[in-house]
Amino acid sequence: MSALNAGERLRLGRVALALELYPTLDRVLGLLDAVPEPLTAERNFMEAISLARRDRTVEALAVLDYLAAEAPPPADARRPWPVPHPDAYELTVWRGVTLMYAGQMDSAREALDAAAQRDPGRPEAYYFRGMLEANAGRPDVARNYLKNALAGAARLAPAWEALATLDLDADKVEIALQSLARAVEINPRRATAHFLRAIAHAKLSQAEPAAAALRVAFQLDPTLLSEAQQADVLKRLFTPAQLDALAAEAAGGDHP
Template identity: 30%
Template sequence: MRKILILLAAVILVSCAGSKTKNVCKNTEYIKAIKDKAIDEFNRANYQLALEDMLTVKDCEARDPEVYYWLGRIYYARVEKEKARTNLEQALSLNPQYPEANEFMGMMFLEEGKYDQAISYLKTAATNDRYRLAYQAWNSLGWIYLQQGKLQDAEAAFARSLALNPNFCWAHCNLGELKAKQKNYAAAYASYQKALELCPDLPRAHRLLGLEYTRQGKRQPACTEFGLALKYAAPDSEDGKSSQEYLKVLNCPQP
């Protein structure tokens, strides 16, 4: 008899919980507020709270691709990449043209050095006429083509990026690196200067400008640029480590 009562209590508890969830889900304004709160928590780097809130939204909106996109972003920030990928894939299964999800999935593959997979997703994002951040996807495509030695494709992609957003400093910086590979050093210098005019704290542009000054035999300005790159870069990043080496090679004063 006691076991039966315990089971009945459990059933009633589950039923009440399910009823409560259903009632909450009927309040669309409340669910939207929870979603907005989750995104705000994410932007504040409160990833645990963001996850809890977005999972609550998922209970009510299991067919909303935006929910899975944000879960993917949250899990990625928590360094749970497989869960991030699973949720992004779910977002894209619900909306294959979802530009933000395509771009983020492409960036994950880019980070892993899986360029062919990255290109597929980034192209979908870049060619979406409704995507306001398509210039980012074009820039990422250009960077991949640059790594692959496809300089014409890279230049075309950077041109598309800058046509959409002439003030995107990363595209100017990457275009400068491409021009340097083409031995068009004057154009490379101009691109680095433009990048730094727009983003004075961009370490990559400072490092590449330092390399250009080194090529010209201008030690003092090269030292200055490598010092600035080291100032703004993460110490264990390519820009940070490379700048530190050049500061030693050129016997620059330590910043």
């Protein structure tokens, strides 16, 4: 990553943002202390997202509001590509997400609804509104928003995963597995989707498929072992030693 120039690092940051790889986004930002002036807005947008996710929501909102008031750079025919700059839709979406992180749910709903009205064909506002309603304990409302997100972007893996989570909570395990299959098909490296597949198979007392899903999840994200050790449905199927063994296999180690 250190060999990339500022523009390439920003594009990598966009990929990390789209895939919800927030630790990667933070690493990219750590290499972007100084960027050329035309790239400052894009860098500040990503910094605002990082601040919001670290509960520094007041600072994040200040950056987002500044960017919203700032005019995007004019087109320049001499440039072979446009200067990256966050657009009004995504600034409004992330204002809503930041307000959600700050616990200001009504204001978050207003911002996300405003973003959806601004561009109904884009999925992010619906997705985050669905996540907000899921966290607020309104699963039916959340499901409708997530389906709206998928209507605009059928390959939005996080939305399939979020739908699966709602169905797992409602004990609709087979339906959840179908959604998780879509999420994994779209993004085979989405560790949380594999982990939820393990949860689903464990709910059905299917030890072998659950173990296979856990191996993949642990290989992609070793920190999920601690979550597995706390999950009652997995603890009913696997002993702590068995979970440790699955993690060791995923890491390429031997059974303890």
